[in-house]
Amino acid sequence: MxxxxxxxxxxxxxxxxxxxxxxxxxxxxxxxxxxxxxxxxxxxxxxxxxxxxxxxxxxxxxxxxxxxxxxxxxxxxxxxxxxxxxxxxxxxxxxxxxxxxxxxxxxxxxxxxxxxxxxxxxxxxxxxxxxxxxxxxxxxxxxxxxxxxxxxxxxxxxxxxxxxxxxxxxxxxIDTDKFAPIDVNQTLLESYGLDKSVNKIFGIVARLSEEKGHQYLLQAFRKVLEQEPHARLMVVGDGPLKEELLAQRAELQLENEVIFTGAQRNIPDYLSIFDVFVLSSTRESFPLAAREAMAAGKPVIAPRIGGCPEVVDENNTGYLFKSADVDDLSRQMLAILADEKYKQFGIKSRQRVVELFxxxxxxxxxxxxxxxxx
Missing domain, CATH: 3.40.50.2000 (Glycogen Phosphorylase B;)
Structure with missing residues (x-):
């Protein structure tokens, strides 16, 4: 045809x-x-x-x-x-x-x-x-x-x-062969000065643009550090808000805790580093990056908007939060680290993508x- x-x-x-x-x-x-x-x-x-x-x-x-x-x-x-x-x-x-x-x-x-x-x-x-x-x-x-x-x-x-x-x-x-649970890329991890035995790593893969809500994520992460000082945030992507977000990082005094990697092609390697994937968007339909992270066996925190509740099975594969609500986002980020089941969330994330997506x-x-x- x-x-x-x-x-x-x-x-x-x-x-x-x-x-x-x-x-x-x-x-x-x-x-x-x-x-x-x-x-x-x-x-x-x-x-x-x-x-x-x-x-x-x-x-x-x-x-x-x-x-x-x-x-x-x-x-x-x-x-x-x-x-x-x-x-x-x-x-x-x-x-x-x-x-x-x-x-x-x-x-x-x-x-x-x-x-x-x-x-x-x-x-x-x-x-x-x-x-x-x-x-x-x-x-x-x-x-x-x-x-x-x-x-x-x-x-x-x-x-x-x-x-x-x-x-x-x-x-x-999602290509569930390309996006699958893999061992941590230790070389990549160490190149950013990170240590999985010390650091809990949140990550986002998204274009640096207004609708992706990075500004709220940075504010929420500042609050997370008050209780989890060894947590780190990795921001993968590039876009028009790069300079503005770098300035916000400096203003919040997060230069040592938030890593901007720029645009990357080897996304599965970056996902291997993350403990939790965070989507901070203010506008989403059916988020691809979240499904890729789930296929890689990662728990996901996403906004309760658009098709996100179709992707994230709340309390089974991750948590949902009120979009653009810094306090709610920081609460969910802290809650998932405190939840003993959060590694099981990653296993269930993978199963959900294989079965549905x-x-x-x-x-x-x-x-x-x-x-x-x-």
């Missing part, structure tokens, strides 16, 4: 991009032809290495003329490549797909069955309230079917008018939906 994915953002670092790398690799291995239409980014060569064909189409339009050009370029690519299913990854690209396939004259038909080319959208998250206002209507009108990454997002859209029979949840999955289950689920339109 020839499947064409449509992405709004360039093919750089990000959750949707990570998903498409996995889908491209696994669906190609299953014999499908995978094509991806988006603009260039840092991970483009990796995408190609997974078996996908890249099409340079910019869906980040800001005017009706650019929208029309995107739709025309998409239509041309669909015809030239004999696409059999269109898989937009956003409301915006769903709208372009509908215009290209249904509204432009001389409608396109799939060659082998003479049917219309189906539009099967995947919704990861819709954070923009203006976009969300119209999302239910656009998806109902423009998509033949909608796959949601989380029940949280599906329930939001059902409440805004999307018919239940036009959608289902297929959780995006594995990459194999995800690929099988998406493929089943796609083939239903074949």
């Amino acid at each position: 020839k499947i064409l994915y449509l992405m709004t953002e360039p093919f750089g670092y990000g959750g949707v991009q990570s998903d498409l790398l996995a889908l491209s690799e696994d669906l190609s291995e299953k014999g499908h032809d995978v094509l991806v239409a988006t603009s260039e980014g840092e991970l483009l060569e990796e995408l190609k290495s997974k078996g996908a064909t890249f099409m340079d189409i910019d869906f980040h339009f800001s005017s009706p003329l650019k929208f029309f050009k995107s739709a025309m370029a998409l239509r041309k690519s669909i015809r030239e490549n004999g696409v059999e299913l269109l898989a937009p990854q956003s409301v915006r690209t769903t709208l372009v797909a509908f215009f290209a396939l249904r509204l432009l004259p001389f409608s396109y038909r799939v060659k082998k069955n003479g049917k219309r080319c189906p539009i099967v959208t995947t919704i990861h998250n819709i954070h923009n309230p203006v976009h969300f206002k119209y999302a239910g209507y656009i998806l109902n009108r423009c998509a033949d079917y909608v796959i949601f990454e989380s029940h949280y997002e599906r329930n939001r859209l059902l409440a805004s008018g999307l018919p239940a029979e036009k959608s289902e949840v297929v959780h995006s999955g 594995s990459r194999k289950q995800w690929i099988v689920g998406d493929e089943r939906v796609y083939l239903g339109f074949n």
Whole structure:
């Protein structure tokens, strides 16, 4: 089956991009032809290495003329490549797909069955309230079917008018071979001056941006140190708030206790160092980093927002806290260290990901939906 994915953002670092790398690799291995239409980014060569064909189409339009050009370029690519299913990854690209396939004259038909080319959208998250206002209507009108990454997002859209029979949840999955419990990377640990016999290490892997809530985590960790002076916090990632967060670290006098590592590719090695993974976001849909940490056998502390309660089974795989509440976050961080069961949380975290959020289950689920339109 020839499947064409449509992405709004360039093919750089990000959750949707990570998903498409996995889908491209696994669906190609299953014999499908995978094509991806988006603009260039840092991970483009990796995408190609997974078996996908890249099409340079910019869906980040800001005017009706650019929208029309995107739709025309998409239509041309669909015809030239004999696409059999269109898989937009956003409301915006769903709208372009509908215009290209249904509204432009001389409608396109799939060659082998003479049917219309189906539009099967995947919704990861819709954070923009203006976009969300119209999302239910656009998806109902423009998509033949909608796959949601989380029940949280599906329930939001059902409440805004999307018919239940036009959608289902297929959780995006984690490579449980890549993200698995491993021995502590001792060399890496010692390079940061840490000692597992002395230090309890909290860690976060996230872009240094406003919605990830690092500023609240730093404040909460300051409180944690009052009772656990040997605790340490490792911040993995880079982003626009780096200098601001470094200044906050200095202001809180945490230069020796909080480590900023910058962006890293060997995330499993960093997870091996952590005792507890902390997600401090103020906005989340279905957090990838938390699921990766759980697959690696780590207990997780996460905010009680979005799809986080779907991921973290409270009091079994970790704790939840009120988003942006420094006192509540610090309480949960101290509580998990004091809980004799916290190592069991990590074991249960791994089990939960294997049972509910594995990459194999995800690929099988998406493929089943796609083939239903074949």
